[in-house]
Amino acid sequence: MAVAKAGMTGDPIRYLLAAASAGLGAFASGIQAIRQPLDSVTVEHAVERLEKAAVRGADVRAAELARAPNRRTLLTYGGAFAVGLLVAGGGFVWGRASAITAVHQTEQQLALAFRDGPSAAATWANLMRSNNAGLALASCTGAAVKTVEGRRACNVPLWLDPPNPAAPSAKQ
DSSP, X not given: OHHXXXXXXXXXXXXXHHHHHHHHHHHHHHHHHHHSOOOHHHHHHHHHHHHHHHHHHHHHHXXXXXXXXXXXXXXXXXXXXXHHHHHHHHHHHHHHHHHHHHHHHHHHHHHHHTTTOHHHHHHHHHHHHHOOHHHHHHTOOGGGEEEETTEEEXXXXXXXXXXXXXXXXXXX
């Protein structure tokens, strides 16, 4: 319309001028609409719509946050799990190696104790069954310990026979 009023119907930039004219017209009518006072029903309706939109948006965002795990939290949990696996695996390997070493040392010590043949082994086995080594060695303190040829020695009472089974009780 403005192009026709200006007599520019054949001008190559007439479309740009028509678009600019329409935009300015819309801008002017928007300014006029803003200047008109709003009644209380319109304001209440607008506030109600804004409240509903805010609640819906908050609900949607809260649901998104609840569903999407935090990357840092996942990395923390994953790292803690990996460290736990490493510690458990390391403890298992260390414990197994320690047990194997203890068994090997015990085998060597038994082989040394039984070096004099089967009868010596039977004698040692009988002494081990008949005595409590911890109780016997508990008396080896202070003056009871002597040094002979650079080695410590102690007189320890050794039982040669296993303990007698408990006598049957008179009360039955």
